[in-house]
Amino acid sequence: MAMASPIVSAEPKHDKLRQLGIIALNGMFDEMDAEGVLRQAVDDLLPGDIAMVSSFGADSAVLLHLVSQVDPNLPVYFLETGKHFAETLDYVQTLKSRLGLANVIALHPDSADLKRFDPDGVLWETDPDSCCHIRKTEPLEKVLAGFGGWVTGRKRFQTAERGVLPHFELTSDDRIKVNPLAYFSNEDIEAYKARYDLPDHPLYQEGYKSIGCAPCTSAVADGEDPRAGRWRGLNKQECGIHFDFNGSIAKPVSQSQLTLFKDGEFKADPWRSWAEGDEASSVRYTHVPVSVFIEHREAFLASPHPIGLQVDPGEKVEEVADDLSRFSSVAINFPAFGDGRGYSSARLLRERYGYEGELRAIGDVLTDQIPFMRRCGINAFVVTNIATRKAIEADALAEVRLYYQPVGASREVPVGTRPFLRRNANYT
Amino acid sequence: MYRYDEFDAAFVNERVAQFSDQVRRRISGELTEDQFRPLRLMNGLYLQLHAYMLRVAVPYGTLNSRQMRMLAHIARKYDRGYGHFTTRQNIQYNWPKLRDVPAILADLASVEMHAIQTSGNCIRNVTTDQFAGAAADEIIDPRPVAEIIRQWSSLHPEFTFLPRKFKIAITGAPNDRAAVKFHDIGLMAQTNGSGEIGWAVYVGGGLGRTPMIAKLINGFVPHEHLLAYLESILRVYNRYGRRDNKYKARIKILVHEEGLENIKGQVEEEFAHIRGGVLTLPQEELDRINTYFAQPAYKDIGVVDIDIEREKIIDSAYGRFLENNTFPHARQGYTSVTISLKPIGGAPGDATADQMDVVADLAEKYSFDELRVSHEQNLVLPHVALTDLRAVYDALVEAELADANAGEITDMITCPGLDYCALANARSIPIAQDISQRFASPERQKEIGKLKIKISGCINACGHHHVGHIGILGVEKKGTELYQITVGGDGSEDAAVGKILGPGFVAEDVPDAIEKLVDAYIEKRESADETFIAAYRRLGDAPFKEALYGNG
Structure with missing residues (x-):
């Protein structure tokens, strides 16, 4: 995947005057209401050079109304x-007609990217960072350069990280982000919606307080942070399209820190250890x-969340054979080489019990073992050893790709004259 | 014998290329010794007391002349002009340089040989009867099945990181010359009620610090299910064998601690699952491999009468050679000839490059290009026409390879010991040399008859001392080398582990002690036909204990 979006240094060097300008703007408009802030930006600061991105989510109606x-x-x-x-797509149409928005533009992910990186449409499950990247970050980056400023709907109350959000921000490439709703509380939002009789997102009343893509959004409980339902269970708060407080684009974890090797590349790992x-019911x-x-x-079977299984040496997979369909990933632990x-x-998992999901090796995973692991049906590797990492990236594992003995775990095809005993790994 | 086709050649060549790169990275410092260690071990390269040691596999002990000449070439070019044949039918080179190892492996590959899985916690080279495919007492030639096991076990993805090394031995004859009951798995050819030939499977045998005789786990496994049965045993072992203590990690300990019935239950359950699956051996495949081991084109020689008694009078050395170093052949007019690598005062199992070349020439000329390495560290010309026997003998005399002591007291199994091995506590080759000198006289050896002495320089028992009729184990006590003597061991189908009779002896006293045991036997035996081991079984420890330690 093209992870080549702007790499941003930790301390962006801004135009001093613009920086002072932003401070001045925030000082001048600190007390101004949301509509005033937006009007200032659209009419005065960046006429014809500003746009907005809307998720048409739970609380998008307020900003769109503005x-x-x-x-x-x-x-x-x-x-x-x-x-x-589907409710979100309906909601786009509802708001467009209700509010008379004349210039709503849909941004679609690159179809070649989708075909290459997410042919089955399940990337969200195995690698949500990458999923956000191809479906949100990249399409957006194509239009970002065309505008000097952006309107966002972010609010201070939404998450802890956004607690000090100002009205105006300068991004690392000297663009201006305008946050008219920065000071809105949940009550302000509710009051605004009531005042203008704005329709709720159809899922809002069902407990969805922050709505993104369907697979990565869940309802939140009363009193829970509204965004807690986004990427629940993952150490992930932002999808990568927002800008952090310093104005840098918040990127997914850097490539070199990724340890999960799967489907030919290192990628973000949504999984964690128990x-x-x-709690069995909520992990x-x-x-x-x-x-x-x-x-x-019983609790795990009743839980609606994706869970995986960790098999340590000496543990018997036989004991969970009937429940294997419950696991989206199985981690085999190799504590020592x-x-x-x-x-x-x-x-046993692959051949006897027919487990077809992700089967990953964790622990002391070194170059010499990986070919054997693959033949035993393991298709993902958590690799921390640097030499192994290099070898696996260069496809230079210590490997003999000709096999004498049949195993039933991998799609090996016979070669040569001896269909009984011989397999060749070069099929992949 | 088996010949590589393109696939086998490509397999070995890939492995050589892979290891060459690993050696290059080690020499350049890219790999540390710690990182390099598991890689070199998987290629048979040990770091010994003085240098690297390379162990080359001789699958089930079978060689042709071209391969033997290459072994000679390697000894000459990369080593000090000799090699050491081992109890696992392999050959070891004791002085190769690391930078030469890739070239050695490439040379080996050019004659269809390799060093894969000669070390490490994996399935090692399969061993068998040195007279396989020739012996008169054989039910079936075990080599085709041994070759199939070799292929199945080569770089097996599930069984490359076992709790400990794993050794399989197979014999096609009821008289066990491969010590199958002292292997992790022993296979003995068996005929069932309907006259079909299959395999009795023994499991959990071994020597080392805890000697155990293997137990019968299945009395009859047909050829077609043998690999599935082996995989079942290996899977149970891989999953449940102990990994907390390397000295308790062999399958013999698992079988001992869990009990045979328990292990058998687990193996049979596993077997019930995989029986009839991908490992089922098709008859066509067995037939195909069998063709590689087809009987050579024997000539119709008819009955050849060799009057050994007469020969003994005319040429006593030749007479003795006929008596000791020939073995009954299945084919009329032929015999198998043992070439002793136990010259009086020599290092057991060593052969010089020149001797290897001579043996290769003899194999080519007189034995249908076939050679064997025996687990007793000798070489064998398996198919020699009786009419050629004298010519073969004369050539062996010329090459100083005509020692006629096969099976006698000076035909000892000896590990390399403290002279070479990093694990050893005591020397063993010098002990063997001293004993060999003491009993050098052919008349004395003849008087003693069949007697197997086996010597190990440490408790790991590479010299098989536990199964020596007389076993000698070197230990280190307070800085001195001491030798414990055991009596009554037997590696054959009548498997037994020898018993320690009392305190050990210092090196200088070992030949005397052996002589006392031998004298006691000669004195007590019923006749010259009662062998040492038979007499021991009849008499028990007492007379031997008394001979060694007096009446105290």
Whole structure:
């Protein structure tokens, strides 16, 4: 994937005058109401050079209403990720006609990117950062350069990170972000919606307080941070399209820190290990040890969240054979290079119990083992060893790609004259 | 014998290329010794006391003349002009330089040989009867099945990181010359009620610090299911064998601790799952491999009468050679000839490059280009026409390879010991040399008859001392080398582990001690036909204990 979006240094060097200008603007308009801030930006600061991005989510109506009051022809970009709730798409139409927005533009992900990186449409499950990247960041980057400023709907109350959000921000490339709703509280939003009788997002009343793509959005409980339902269970707050407080684009974890190698590349890992204090009913994207799963089996089976299984050496996969369809990922632990028990576990999962999901090796994963692991059905590797990382990236593993013995775990095809014993790995 | 086709050649060449690169990275400093260690071990390269040691696999002990000449070439070019044949039918080079190892492996590959899986915690070279495919007492030639096991076990993805090394031995004859009951898995050819030939499977045998005789886990496994059965055993072992203590990690400990019935239950359950699956061996495949081991084009020689007694009178050395170093052949008019690598005062199992060349020439000329390495560290010409026997003998005399002591007291198994090995506590080759000098006289050896002495320089028991009729184990006590003597061990189908009779002896006293045991046997035996081991079984420890330690 093209992870080549702007790399931003930690301390952006801004034009001093612009920086002072922003401080002045924030001082001058600190007390101004939202409509005033927006009008100032659209009419005075950046006439014809500003646009907005809207998710048409739970609280988009307020800002869109403001836009319709100030300039119904302002370009409003909508990221049509292809993963929205049907209710969201309906809501786009509702608001367009209700508010008379004349310039709503849908941004679609690059179809070649989708075909290459997310052919099955499940990237959100295995690698949500990359999913956001191709469905949001990249399409947006194509239009970013065309404007000197952007209107956002971000609010201070939304998450802890946004607590000091000002009205005007300078981005690393000296663009201006305008946050008319920065000081709005939840009550302000509700009051504004009531005053203008703005329609709610159809899912809002069902507990969805912050709405993104369907697969990565869940309802939040009363009193919970409204954005807690986004990428729930993952250490992920932003999709990468917003700018952080310093104005840098918040990027997914840098490529060199990624440790999960799967489908030919290192990618972000949505999974974590089971930890002390975790609750069976609420964890998601967590590899649950066999013993823990067995102990809380009913709760795990009842939970709607994606969970995985961790198989340590000596644990019997037989004991969870009936529940394998419950796991989106199985992690086989190889605590030491020489401990080969995991190879048997992997083959049993694949060949005897028909597990077809992600099967990953974790622990002491080194170059020499990976070819054997692959033949046993393991298709993802968490690699921390630097030499191994290099070897796997260069496809230069210590490997003999000709096999004598059949295993049932991988799609090996016979070569040569001896269909019984021989397989060749070069099929991939 | 088996010949590589394109696939086998490509397989070995890939492995050579891979290891050459690893050696290059080690020499350039890119790899540390710690990182390099598991890689070199998977290619049979050990770091010994003085230098690297390269162990080359001789699959089930079978060689042709071209391969033997290459072994000679390697000894000459990269080593000090000799090689050491081991109890696992392999050959070891004790002085190769690391930078030469890739070239050695490439040379080996050019004659269809390699060093894959001669070390490491994986399935090692399969060993068998040195007379396989020739012996008169054989039910079936075990080599085709041994070759199939070799292929199945080569770089097996599931079984490359076992708890410990894993050794399989196979014999096609009821008289076990491959010590199958002292292997992790032992296979003995078996005929079932309907006359079909299959395999009795023994599991959990071994020597080392905890000697165990393998137990029968399945009395009859047909050829077609053998690989599935082996995979079942290996899977149970891989999953449940101990990994907390390397000295308790062999399958013999698992079988011992869990009990045979328990392990058998697990293996049979596993077997029930995979039986009939991808590992089912098609008859066509067995037939195909069998053709590689087709009987050579024997000539119709008819009955050849060799009067050994007469020969003994005319040429006593030749007579003795006929008596000791020939083995009954299945084909009339032929015999298998043992070439002893146990010259009096020599290092057991060593052969010089020149000797290897002579043996290769003899194999080419007189034995249908076939050679064997025996687990008793000798070489064998398996198919020699009786009419050629004298010519073969004369050539061996010329090459100083005609020692006629096969099976006698000076035909000892000896590990390299403290002279070479990093693990050893005591020397073993000098002990063997002293004993060999003591019993050098052919008359004395003849008087003693069949007696197997086996010597190990440490508890790892590479010299198989546990199964020596007389076993000698070197230990280190307070800075001195001491030698414990055991009696009554047997590596054959009548498997037994020898017993320690009392305190050890210092090196100088070992030949005397052996002589006392031998004298006690000669005195007590019923006749010259009662062998040492038979007499021991009849008499028990007492007379031997008394011989060694007196009546105290």
